[in-house]
Amino acid sequence: MSSDSLLWKPWDEVNFADPYPMYKKLQQNDPVHLSQTKEWIITRYEDVKLILKDNRYQAGNRLEWIKRGVEYLNTHEMDFQAIAQAMSHFILFLNPPQHTRVRKFIQSVWVNHDIENLIRTGANELIAKLDKEKFNVVKDFGQALPALTMTNILGINSADHRYLKDLALNLIKALDLYITVKDLVLIHRASKEFIEYFRITLREKKMHEEGLLFKIFAANEKSQEPLSEEELISICIFLFTAGEETTSGLIGVGVYHLTKSSFPHAPQAWELAIDELLRFNPPVQLLGRIASEDLSVRGKIISKGSTVTLCLGGANRDPEIFDNPDELILNRTQNRHLAFGSGIHFCLGDWLGKLQSRIALEELLLNFSRFASSYY
Numbered sequence: 203m204s205s206d207s208l209l210w211k212p213w214d215e216v217n218f219a220d221p222y223p224m225y226k227k228l229q230q231n232d233p234v235h236l237s238q239t240k241e242w243i244i245t246r247y248e249d250v251k252l253i254l255k256d257n258r259y260q261a262g263n264r265l266e267w268i269k270r271g272v273e274y275l276n277t278h279e280m281d282f283q284a285i286a287q288a289m290s291h292f293i294l295f296l297n298p299p300q301h302t303r304v305r306k307f308i309q310s311v312w313v314n315h316d317i318e319n320l321i322r323t324g325a326n327e328l329i330a331k332l333d334k335e336k337f338n339v340v341k342d343f344g345q346a347l348p349a350l351t352m353t354n355i356l357g358i359n360s361a362d363h364r365y366l367k368d369l370a371l372n373l374i375k376a377l378d379l380y381i382t383v384k385d386l387v388l389i390h391r392a393s394k395e396f397i398e399y400f401r402i403t404l405r406e407k408k409m410h411e412e413g414l415l416f417k418i419f420a421a422n423e424k425s426q427e428p429l430s431e432e433e434l435i436s437i438c439i440f441l442f443t444a445g446e447e448t449t450s451g452l453i454g455v456g457v458y459h460l461t462k463s464s465f466p467h468a469p470q471a472w473e474l475a476i477d478e479l480l481r482f483n484p485p486v487q488l489l490g491r492i493a494s495e496d497l498s499v500r501g502k503i504i505s506k507g508s509t510v511t512l513c514l515g516g517a518n519r520d521p522e523i524f525d526n527p528d529e530l531i532l533n534r535t536q537n538r539h540l541a542f543g544s545g546i547h548f549c550l551g552d553w554l555g556k557l558q559s560r561i562a563l564e565e566l567l568l569n570f571s572r573f574a575s576s577y578y
């Protein structure tokens with residue numbers, strides 16, 4: 203088959219910049235598509251949702267893939283063990299019953315969602331330090347804010363937020379669809395430094411008592427079945443990393459689109475607008491699962507052990523679910539998008555990602571009304 207006739211070409215520059223025409227072609231021609239890479243590519247909303255809710259499709263294929271890569275490189279005298287160590291306990295890669303245990307633990311400890319002031323203060327601190335004439339809204343603000351917020355939530359030194367943000371941005375490359383050995387080196391370095399940072403923080407109790415990390419630590423001390431130090435470190439690394447590129451992506455998409463439209467002002471209007479941005483351009487485009495037994499979708503057999511790639515960006519623009527799916531309609535209602543996934547791995551920080559993006563956009567607008575009206 204010539205490369206031009208391939209339906210699945212996410213590495214292609216044009217598709218990378220705008221994958222939506224590719225998703226549409228797949229939806230129309232082969233919504234359950236066995237690609238040349240032997241993964242099943244799923245683009246219809248109902249199929250993506252059913253698979254996310256069906257635990258026979260298991261999480262963790264990315265971890266398996268990384269572990270295999272790490273093993274291979276170890277035999278070539280390159281040591282990438284820290285990657286496996288950092289990620290083996292990522293909640294995202296766990297399946298029941300371990301997943302249920304870790305998720306319940308996090309939910310039982312992380313109960314305070316009332317942090318609007320904390321985020322707003324952080325946003326204003328960052329804005330005060332910007333070069334007002336010229337700055338990169340994603341790098342200088344969008345990426346810094348989630349990191350600053352997370353250090354404040356965890357109750358660790360907020361001055362570390364830039365260092366931890368850089369680690370998170372390198373580590374998260376591990377979730378990219380295709381990575382190079384050069385990426386692996388960066389991921390490995392970030393894993394080692396992250397492990398070391400949280401190991402010292404936990405052992406030396408370098409955290410405020412009112413922060414989430416202290417609560418995690420204290421609850422674990424009291425637990426009948428305590429998590430290991432390695433598991434705790436992995437939870438911290440994942441909490442830090444999960445909200446980084448995702449939230450900054452949403453802030454970036456928000457700035458891009460909202461500077462071209464009229465802005466929402468009422469709280470209800472903001473809520474609808476943020477959900478529509480998430481539907482229209484979800485920060486997480488693809489999720490992966492592995493079939494734990496032979497399974498059927500639209501009459502096709504997905505055999506045991508096959509990798510299934512779910513296109514959230516495609517599902518969110520499925521014309522069977524959304525009217526005018528390729529149009530950004532900021533006051534769209536009944537927006538059942540899949541930007542935060544579905545089923546047992548549904549995002550634990552959806553509320554935080556949305557709240558931070560809204561505050562970030564509100565504060566940017568307040569401080570840069572000139573930017574809003576004259577940039578485009």
Ligand code: HEM
Pocket residue numbers: 261293294295305440441442444445446448449452484485486489490540541542543544546547548549550551552554555556
């Ligand atoms: C706009 C921002 C965000 C987006 C679009 C997003 C998206 C997602 C998606 C799609 C998943 C499901 C992954 C899967 O099923 O394999 C997920 C899981 C998760 N997210 Fe988020 N996320 C965002 C922000 C955050 C934030 C701020 C946090 C908190 C620090 C967070 C924590 C998590 C956790 C812990 C999970 C794993 C849940 C589990 O496996 O049970 N996310 N996120």
